[in-house]
Amino acid sequence: MIEQALKSADEKMHKAIDVARDEFVGVRTGRASPALVQRISVDYYGTSTPLQQLAGISVPDPRSLLISPYDPSAISAIEKAILASDLGITPSNDGRAIRLGFPSLTEERRKELIRLVRDRAEHGRVAIRNVRRHAKEEIERDNKSGDVSDDDMHRAEKELQKLTDKFVAEIDEMLGRKEAELLEV
Helix, strand or coil: CHHHHHHHHHHHHHHHHHHHHHHHHCCCCCCCCHHHHCCCEEEECCEEEEHHHHEEEEEEECCEEEEEECCHHHHHHHHHHHHHCCCCCCCEECCCCEEEECCCCCHHHHHHHHHHHHHHHHHHHHHHHHHHHHHHHHHHHHHHCCCCCHHHHHHHHHHHHHHHHHHHHHHHHHHHHHHHHHHCC
8 A cells, every 4th residue: 555655656746747847848048949839729720739730840040940830821820829828929920931039038037037947846846745745645544544554654654755855856956957057148
């Protein structure tokens, strides 16, 4: 029972790390990356469709993205979705493709993005702590029902804390890398 609870907690904490990593990738750093438009959904013939399914995305140079729709009639819908997103970039449309130019970040925008990244890191830490709390409650329930001894419960709680510390440290490491990337001029 304890092993199952710890294994489940480990899997859920891995998922929390993956979500945090995806959130960090979505924050632009002055360099163009296809990951920046990864979460954009386009209203394509009344259906919300991920941008990657409608267009090829390439990086012709470090400061721009080129979005080439497979269906040229989708270009205006893609443009609207980009304008509605939180990218803060106005797309330029040449009739066949959409180009996104990424200006270099101002000091004020860098600080704003660092605050955003720290907030997302905190959400990741909270998710990991919630997983720990749920696993601990499960172990304590098993202890009260007599399925787990007190010694086993305390050992499991220590193991659970080690897991939590490991994953929180991983989020802190990702945060440090992202902050350094944002401060890079």
